[in-house]
Amino acid sequence: MYLTKIHPRVSETDGVGHINNTTVPIWFEAGRNEIFKLFTPDDNFDNWKMIILNMSVDYVSQIYFGREVAVHTWVKKIGNTSLQLYEEIRQNDRICAKGTVTYVNFNLQMQKSDPIPEGIRKELKHHLFDDTDY
Structure with a gap:
């Protein structure tokens, strides 16, 4: 599991006193930075590999300003690309x-998906989600 700590900002708080729902996908993305680094070590957008295909969010409970937030990110499935x-x-x-x-490993120059390299696949396997733990 990857763990990212977030300190909520006042600007992310809405009129009813909790963190706005539009902030949650941004925080989820912040939790993916180490995974992005695996696919694009130089952080150069000319070489960017991770293209989002879809996402879903379930809002379970309110989040409040002034209290640290932890973003937990696991790998659920690894496909070919x-x-x-x-x-x-x-x-x-x-x-x-x-x-x-869901992300695809995408080659921007060729405009097609590429197989996930074995070295990256091996690292991702260290972060597989085991739902028996939660």
């Missing part, structure tokens, strides 16, 4: 949002 992640946002050890996202 794509991978699916399972993500949770927790505050005070409570699941506040959860979701899945």
Whole structure:
């Protein structure tokens, strides 16, 4: 599992006092940075590989300003050219949002998907989701 800590900002808080629902997908994306680095080590968008195919978010509980948030990111499935992640946002050890996202390893120059390299696949396997733990 990848773990990213977020400190909610005032600007992410909406008029009813909790973190706005539009912020959650942004925080989920922040939790994927280490995975992005596996596919594009130089962070150069000319060489970018991770193209999002779809995502879903379930909002489970409100999130509040002033309390640290933990983004947990697991690898759920690894295909030939794509991978699916399972993500949770927790505050005070409570699941506040959860979701899945699917990415494809995409070659921008060739405009086609590429197989996930074995070295990356091996690293991703260290972060597989085991639902018996939760």
